[in-house]
Amino acid sequence: MTKPLNIGVIGCGFMGRTHSNAYNRVSNFFTTEYKPVLKAVCARSADSVKAFADQWGYESVETDWRKLIARDDIDAVDICTPNNLHKELAIACAEAGKMILCEKPLAMNVEEGEEMCAAVEKAGVANTVWYNYRRVPAVTLAKQLIDEGKLGRIFHYRANFLQDWTIAEDLPQGGAALWRLDAAAAGSGVTGDLLAHCIDTAIWLNGGVTNVNAMTETFIKQRKHNLTGKVEPVGIDDACAFLCRFDNGSLGLFESTRYARGHKALYTFEINGEHASIKWDLHDLHRLEYFEHRDEGRLRGWRSIHVTDGDHPYMKQWWVPGLQIGYEHTFVHQVADFLEGLASGTPVSPTFREALETQKICDAVLASAKSGQWTDVG
């Protein structure tokens, strides 16, 4: 018999929608001991949170997150708010004994992240951070191939995350839709928003990072602030590129920008090993490109694996071989793994402690960009 897991979601924007969809879908496709129940959703506007609850099937609404966290009928809280609220909400949840599913980046900086880790570990509550790209079937397949040693020794890791939506000079910063441009709400720009995803995937696939050498740029130096109405300095990084050394001796090259005209969400990575190479592209997320040097010479070449077969990660839960799933399914997979972890008593990756590693690298990247020096990952 399934056990209910009462979910309270805070924030009903982009991630509030992807997560609500995941809680609704997961039990249709995955057999899990726990079944999510959409108990409550919270946002500050009573009208919009009510409309959201009706659309997604929540039983109740709150307009004050403190009330949601205090409710006895909530088992797990899902934090889908801008980054500057993650710490306060997560610590309140831990103190109330709630499980926590927190959006990325874990925190505004390492100090905040450390406090969050201490709080969940002291409370002994299940916790995870939504680095959902790990759960694209093709990316999970890449992890399997690397762990099986198919690539051999790894020499290079390259990743990009490119967008083009902040090029206009008259785009304001701050407020509901544009908090990502406001350092007070976001912590950083592309480093915490986009590179954090690339870094999480990289350390999952290729291990820890030793040190980094970064450059950042803020192309538009001042923007009108939506909350104050005044033109204010822009505190986020519009673009960031960094070199790094991984603990396994391989070299890393990462780039992210919101000024790459023509690119909306081009997340790509390539890994070159002694025996084989792997390439992946979010715009064609079901394909894993694979080159195996040990193939017979005449047949050697890049193969494009369409990751849709029943023996590919997660795929037997969906349709029939050859049929694709999409972006939203990565969140369904994360919920499925979280529920499975609860049933088996195994923490689901990445936990807060594991996501703190990404935070440490992001902080080192920003520190290196400021100092112009190679910087150790603390």
Ligand SMILES: NC(=O)c1ccc[n+]([C@@H]2O[C@H](COP(=O)([O-])OP(=O)(O)OC[C@H]3O[C@@H](n4cnc5c(N)ncnc54)[C@H](O)[C@@H]3O)[C@@H](O)[C@H]2O)c1
């Ligand atoms: N995993 C991913 O791929 C991914 C993608 C996008 C965003 N994110 C992360 O998810 C988080 C939210 O991003 P988003 O794109 O959904 O933002 P969003 O602006 O679309 O939604 C944020 C929501 O938080 C609510 N909110 C703000 N302050 C609040 C408060 N005090 N109390 C209650 N609700 C409050 C807003 O009303 C809004 O509903 C961020 O941390 C972001 O970095 C992750």
